Amino acid sequence: MKFAVAVYPGSNCDYDTYRVLRDVLDQEVQLIDYRTTDLSGFDCVVLPGGFSFGDYLRPGTLAAHTPLTGTVKEFADKGGLVIGICNGFQILTEAHLLPGALMPNVHGKFVCRHQYLRVENTDNPFTNQCEEGQILKIPIAHHDGNYFVDDETLTKMEENGQIILRYCDEYGNITEEANPNGSIKNIAGITNENKNVFGLMPHPERAAESILGTEDGLYILRSILEIYS
Amino acid sequence: MLIKFFIKPRKGVLDPQGRAVTENLRSLGFSDVKDVKVGKYIEVYVQQTDKEKAVEEAKQMAKKALVNEIIEDYEFEIVED
Numbered sequence: 001m002k003f004a005v006a007v008y009p010g011s012n013c014d015y016d017t018y019r020v021l022r023d024v025l026d027q028e029v030q031l032i033d034y035r036t037t038d039l040s041g042f043d044c045v046v047l048p049g050g051f052s053f054g055d056y057l058r059p060g061t062l063a064a065h066t067p068l069t070g071t072v073k074e075f076a077d078k079g080g081l082v083i084g085i086c087n088g089f090q091i092l093t094e095a096h097l098l099p100g101a102l103m104p105n106v107h108g109k110f111v112c113r114h115q116y117l118r119v120e121n122t123d124n125p126f127t128n129q130c131e132e133g134q135i136l137k138i139p140i141a142h143h144d145g146n147y148f149v150d151d152e153t154l155t156k157m158e159e160n161g162q163i164i165l166r167y168c169d170e171y172g173n174i175t176e177e178a179n180p181n182g183s184i185k186n187i188a189g190i191t192n193e194n195k196n197v198f199g200l201m202p203h204p205e206r207a208a209e210s211i212l213g214t215e216d217g218l219y220i221l222r223s224i225l226e227i228y229s
Numbered sequence: 230m231l232i233k234f235f236i237k238p239r240k241g242v243l244d245p246q247g248r249a250v251t252e253n254l255r256s257l258g259f260s261d262v263k264d265v266k267v268g269k270y271i272e273v274y275v276q277q278t279d280k281e282k283a284v285e286e287a288k289q290m291a292k293k294a295l296v297n298e299i300i301e302d303y304e305f306e307i308v309e310d
Contacts, residue, residue: 058297065294094297101299108245148242148300182243 001228003029004042006072006088008063013049013085017205021046024208025221034068044081044224045072047088049141049203059102059144060090069095081125081224082197086142089189089199098192098199099157100149105142106182112141114214115180115202117188118168121161124191126198129223135172136165136216138202140180140188145201147183147190157190165189165200230275231310232287236296236303237268271295274310283307 003021007014014031021029032039034052039045053062063069069091076082076097084092092098105111114137119130130136149157157163165188169178174186181201189200204217238244246267254262273290277283287305296303 057294061294061297101297103242103300104245106243106245108249150299182245 001027001043001225002041003027004032004039004045005029006034006045006047006068007031008034008050008052008066008068008091010052010054011048011050011087013087013203013205017046017048017085020205020208020217020221024218025225027225032068034063034066037067037071039071039075039080042075042080043228044083045075047072047082047084047091048205049086049088052087052091055144058090058094060087060092060094063087063091064094073097076192076197079194079196081227083126083224084197084199085203085205086140086145086201089201090144092197092199097197098190099153100147100190102144102201103146103148103182104144105146105180110141110143111145111180113139113180115140115188116168116170116172116178117165117202118172118174120163120166123161124164124195124198125227126189126191126220126223127164128226130219133172134219135168135170136202136207136219137214138204138207138216139214140202141206142181142201145181145183147181147187147201149184154184160193162191162193162195163187163189164191164198165202230277230280230283231308232273232275232283232290232305233308234271234273234287234291234295234303234305235268236271236301237266239298239300239302242300268301280307 207217
């Protein structure tokens with residue numbers, strides 16, 4: 001499988017993602033500059049974490065208007081797999097590839113910690129290696145992860161199984177205390193209607209090697225590989 | 230011409246900065262403070278001299294980049310610079 005990892009000015013998880021895909025999962029992977037307009041030959045595009053364009057205006061806004069993101073839209077329209085991690089998730093909402101918006105954390109602080117997540121849906125290319133209700137432990141690190149979407153859209157997303165991950169406690173309970181940023185309904189990760197575009201605030205690439213304390217991110221990354229195996 | 234954009238959190242959307250500033254002002258003795266909204270002010274200078282066209286341009290700029298209407302409200306005014 002061939003992955004493209006987007007590189008915007010200010011991306012800072014690009015190389016971590018590249019390394020995990022190449023060295024841990026043994027996949028073909030290439031770093032792709034934000035001015036690129038050709039994604040032919042790639043099976044999956046990863047928009048990595050970081051602070052693209054310094055989070056100027058709003059996180060992800062300026063990156064959403066680059067030539068590469070325009071090409072990613074065309075790629076997704078044709079059914080290509082796209083995963084946006086943290087800032088990548090913000091870029092996907094700003095580019096209208098995913099519904100809703102990511103607002104500043106409700107407590108106004110940057111949050112950096114290991115976080116429990118409950119898998120809400122497994123019928124998609126990104127969590128098909130998980131059990132429904134499975135609890136994953138994956139780090140989060142963000143200032144703007146407070147997911148918001150209007151009630152009408154949220155209902156449609158829930159009916160369509162687009163809510164993929166929710167913040168929970170270690171036993172899988174969806175509580176206010178377990179919500180690290182104020183996200184509506186504890187939402188941590190969603191897909192688009194067609195389920196080929198996935199955005200999540202947690203960092204699976206930081207949870208892919210035992211030396212880092214958790215390998216739960218591999219459930220997500222291996223799910224993507226499963227589609228092509 | 231100069232387009233002045235005033236952007237603030239949309240009504241009904243929680244504004245953590247506004248809430249913190251509300252508390253801060255109250256702690257300074259401004260007990261009269263009911264609520265605070267913290268937003269953004271953006272100046273865009275354009276070559277356009279036709280005000281109607283500038284209005285249209287401003288709306289497009291807001292929609293395409295400057296404002297996220299899911300979470301923000303905005304107003305703008307156009308002045309000769």
